[in-house]
Amino acid sequence: MPRTSSRREEILAVAGELFRQKGYHATSMQDIAERLRLQRGSLYAHIDSKEELLFEIVDRAAGRFLDAIEQARRSGRTPAEQLRLALRAHMTVLAEYRDTATVFFHEWRFLREELRRRILEKRDLYEQRWRQIIAEGVERGEFRPVDERFGALLALSAVNWAYHWYSPEGPLSPEQVADQFADLILDGLRAA
Amino acid sequence: MPRTSSRREEILAVAGELFRQKGYHATSMQDIAERLRLQRGSLYAHIDSKEELLFEIVDRAAGRFLDAIEQARRSGRTPAEQLRLALRAHMTVLAEYRDTATVFFHEWRFLREELRRRILEKRDLYEQRWRQIIAEGVERGEFRPVDERFGALLALSAVNWAYHWYSPEGPLSPEQVADQFADLILDGLRAA
DNA sequence: TGTTATCAAACGACTGTTTGTTGGGCGCTG
């Protein structure tokens, strides 16, 4: 089975779109095949199974988020600036790969044990990177001595939840959304 | 079909648990019936359809979240205190009705148009209550002049995302989680 | 006696996947 071919990429794109819209289990191979004007059996010339489709979509998304934050970390900026960069990077990935990213958040749990484990490893690594940014900020005295797990969780929750409401067709760019969140997370609601 | 009976409540409880664990579409009537040592056909003496099960679970959860925040609003406290109360209330509902609440977040979109609309109305109302808290805080000068939609969205994202990671069996009480978030959202990360 | 809960069985539709076959296009050979 070829890991890369234009037909295969088409199938992945259609699957990503349908998985996002209807969910993994509510999307049948029939649905995917129809969009490509194929018989559902014909898909199996290009892929091994439906689950393999899901894994590839989810795994690619995980990789993109991970790459994005590691770039922010390598920037050498201050923790506050890294936080802003990380928020921007996350929102940019979400905007650019909306289908893939949404499926990543919603459908990873339907993977069988072993594949799910591989995704969760990347997910944990991603969360760790966020915690490192917060921890570094506290260490340097740039941040208050907050619990780094909660600090990371707050930032991550804001952008993780965004796939529920953010639309690339809307008036806000990914960077604008990220900056709004960055301002709030850094300076809080309270008036001076 | 009786709207309330102990058998019906049992079915709803089992359905809620399975829908949370495996998702709506991956849970069959067979699965639900097995847990209750029934034939799957027998469920239909108590319910009209699988979708009705989903709707009732999701609708109850929506009602609970809505009640919780309206109680916080009616408390007459300052906006900052209302925000803390609202965060606590949300986390408490999540902890107490974990299955129902998780299904509410994850599976509402599988409802058919009309039922989905009724849920979305309650959801919108819930978001509006959060925005009102922020707006009131800004108005009174207790909060900085932030965009109330983003302020509400940040608080809501924090607690909405919590169903992914929060476990009532863990070491943290709902109030502790809520207070951690409240401190962060009110005062921000940045050192003075 | 009527009511209620449950059962076994069937309904038609759909599931993901495998199979054997076909036809077009490609490169190699004579």
Added chain:
DNA sequence: CAGCGCCCAACAAACAGTCGTTTGATAACA
């Protein structure tokens, strides 16, 4: 350049189930 074999994508059909739901019968209980 003609002809041959081969690859590749796609097809139709079937596999062995499972799906949600309906029906008619049957016990237990009021």
